[in-house]
Amino acid sequence: MPTAVESVLGEIRERLPLTKYLVSKGFKLRQTGRNRMVALCPFHADKRRPNMVIYTDEHRFHCYCCGARGDVVDMARCLDGYLNFTTALRALAASVGLSLPHGRPQISEDRGGILTLAAKLYAEHLGSDVLAYLGRRGFPEAFVRKWRIGYAPQKSPQLLRDFLRQHTVAPEAALASGVLIEAGARDGRLLRDFFGNGGGGYIVFPNPARDGGIIDLQGRAFPNGSNKPKYLNLPKGRRYLFNESIVPRSSVILTEGIPDALSCLLVDQPAVAVYGTSGFSDRSVNQFVLCRRIYVAFDLDAHRHSVEIAMQFGLRGRVVMLPESLGRNGDLNDFLMQRGAASFSNDLTQLLQTADTGYGAAINELPTDLQPYDLFESATSLLAALGAVDPISRDVYLQRLHVKYGIAMDTLRDAAREALFMTPSTTFSGTSLGVADPTGH
Ligand SMILES: [Zn+2]
Known part of the structure; x- marks a missing residue:
C-alpha cells in the first residue's frame, strides 16, 4: 500500500x-x-x-x-x-488543493529532538578505549567531540530508554524515531534501546542537520563481536546522505562510509557519505545540483560503482582512484591511517587533481584485448551517454576510444548517435528512463 x-x-x-x-x-x-x-x-x-x-x-x-x-x-x-x-x-x-496528512512523523525532522538527545547521551558514554581506537583511525579527540561521535555501551539495553524517560519523551515518539524498539516480554511489551539490544557495544555516528540537530544515527560495532552486525542503521533511518546538509557549491567528495567522509572533513575537504554503496538513489543525484564538481571516492572494491555514479553526474562527476597499496578493500580512512593527517591532506588534493570523469574512467576500464567489433555491444550505455553530451566533450572521449581500438572517429560518432537512439530504456541506477535525442533533431 x-x-x-x-x-x-x-x-x-x-x-x-x-x-x-x-x-x-x-x-x-x-x-x-x-x-x-x-x-x-x-x-x-x-x-x-x-x-x-x-x-x-x-x-x-x-x-x-x-x-x-x-x-x-x-x-x-x-x-x-x-x-x-x-x-x-x-x-x-x-x-492544487491537497493537504498532507499531519500527525505522522515527518521524514525530514527530528521530532522532539529525540535523535539529538540520543546522540548527546551516547557522546557522554565515550570511554577512553573508544577514544583510543578512534585516535588510531586518525581522529583526534577534539574532532571526535566536534562531530558528537558517541558510544552505546555493552550490556546496557535500557540506558537510552531511561534517559528519554527522564526527559519526558513519550514512548511512542521514541519508537517512531527508531532509537527504541519493542521487545516481547511475558507481562506486556518491553522497550529496549536499538543500539543496546543484543549486547550493545556500538560506536554511534550522528548525522548533523544544518540547524545543529541530529537527523540520523549509525552504529559501528566496537569491539567486533562474533555474531553481531558490524553496522547498525536505525530502522527508520537512512533517508539521508551523511552530512548532506553541507553540500557546497564548489566541490564535494562522495564517500562510501561515514569514517571516510570524516577523514576528508578532518583535512577540510567537504565530504558526504552514502552509508554503503546501496545508499545512493536517484533522488541523491539532485542533492548535488548546485555543486560544480562531485568526486566519487568509494572503496577500492567498489570502483565500478564509483564510475557508474560519476557518470550520473555527467561532466561534473569525477572518479577518485585510491592507491592500490591500500589493499583490495582499502578506503579513505585506511589512507588517512597509513599516511597521517598532513601527508593525507596533500595526497588527497593530488588525487582530486588527477581524477578522471566517469566517462574517462569507464573507457580506461574497458579491456584492452576487446575486439573492436565487440565495442558497440560491450559499451552501449557508455556510447549512449557520450551521444548525449556536447559535441566537444563527446569528441574528447571518442578520441580516446579511437586511440585504444583504432576505430575511425566518424564511425564512433555514428555509434554514439546510434546507441543513443537505439537504447529504448537505459538503466541509470536501477530505474528505467527512456533516452531521447536531446538535440531535438
Ligand atoms: Zn542540467
Missing part, C-alpha cells in the same frame, strides 16, 4: 503535470517523440541546446548534461528554491 505521502505525490503529478508546470514558469518545450519533450535545463547553465528530456507519460525529467532528474516536486524545489523535498511537496499540494 502506498504511504500517505506517496499517494499525495501521485495525485500532485496527475493534477499538476510537469509540462504544465514548466510552461507556467515560461519554459519552451519541444516535442521530440511520443511522450518525450526537451527543454533547457534549469539545474545547470543550459544555454542554446536543450539537454533536459521530459518523459510526459512518466511525469519525470532527466538532464543528460548535469544528471538532474526527478518529478514536478524536484523541479519546483529547484525553480522556487524550496529548502527540502517536504517543503516543496507541501507547497505544491496546497497549490
Whole structure:
C-alpha cells in the first residue's frame, strides 16, 4: 500500500503535470517523440541546446548534461528554491488543493529532538578505549567531540530508554524515531534501546542537520563481536546522505562510509557519505545540483560503482582512484591511517587533481584485448551517454576510444548517435528512463 505521502505525490503529478508546470514558469518545450519533450535545463547553465528530456507519460525529467532528474516536486524545489523535498511537496499540494496528512512523523525532522538527545547521551558514554581506537583511525579527540561521535555501551539495553524517560519523551515518539524498539516480554511489551539490544557495544555516528540537530544515527560495532552486525542503521533511518546538509557549491567528495567522509572533513575537504554503496538513489543525484564538481571516492572494491555514479553526474562527476597499496578493500580512512593527517591532506588534493570523469574512467576500464567489433555491444550505455553530451566533450572521449581500438572517429560518432537512439530504456541506477535525442533533431 502506498504511504500517505506517496499517494499525495501521485495525485500532485496527475493534477499538476510537469509540462504544465514548466510552461507556467515560461519554459519552451519541444516535442521530440511520443511522450518525450526537451527543454533547457534549469539545474545547470543550459544555454542554446536543450539537454533536459521530459518523459510526459512518466511525469519525470532527466538532464543528460548535469544528471538532474526527478518529478514536478524536484523541479519546483529547484525553480522556487524550496529548502527540502517536504517543503516543496507541501507547497505544491496546497497549490492544487491537497493537504498532507499531519500527525505522522515527518521524514525530514527530528521530532522532539529525540535523535539529538540520543546522540548527546551516547557522546557522554565515550570511554577512553573508544577514544583510543578512534585516535588510531586518525581522529583526534577534539574532532571526535566536534562531530558528537558517541558510544552505546555493552550490556546496557535500557540506558537510552531511561534517559528519554527522564526527559519526558513519550514512548511512542521514541519508537517512531527508531532509537527504541519493542521487545516481547511475558507481562506486556518491553522497550529496549536499538543500539543496546543484543549486547550493545556500538560506536554511534550522528548525522548533523544544518540547524545543529541530529537527523540520523549509525552504529559501528566496537569491539567486533562474533555474531553481531558490524553496522547498525536505525530502522527508520537512512533517508539521508551523511552530512548532506553541507553540500557546497564548489566541490564535494562522495564517500562510501561515514569514517571516510570524516577523514576528508578532518583535512577540510567537504565530504558526504552514502552509508554503503546501496545508499545512493536517484533522488541523491539532485542533492548535488548546485555543486560544480562531485568526486566519487568509494572503496577500492567498489570502483565500478564509483564510475557508474560519476557518470550520473555527467561532466561534473569525477572518479577518485585510491592507491592500490591500500589493499583490495582499502578506503579513505585506511589512507588517512597509513599516511597521517598532513601527508593525507596533500595526497588527497593530488588525487582530486588527477581524477578522471566517469566517462574517462569507464573507457580506461574497458579491456584492452576487446575486439573492436565487440565495442558497440560491450559499451552501449557508455556510447549512449557520450551521444548525449556536447559535441566537444563527446569528441574528447571518442578520441580516446579511437586511440585504444583504432576505430575511425566518424564511425564512433555514428555509434554514439546510434546507441543513443537505439537504447529504448537505459538503466541509470536501477530505474528505467527512456533516452531521447536531446538535440531535438
Ligand atoms: Zn542540467
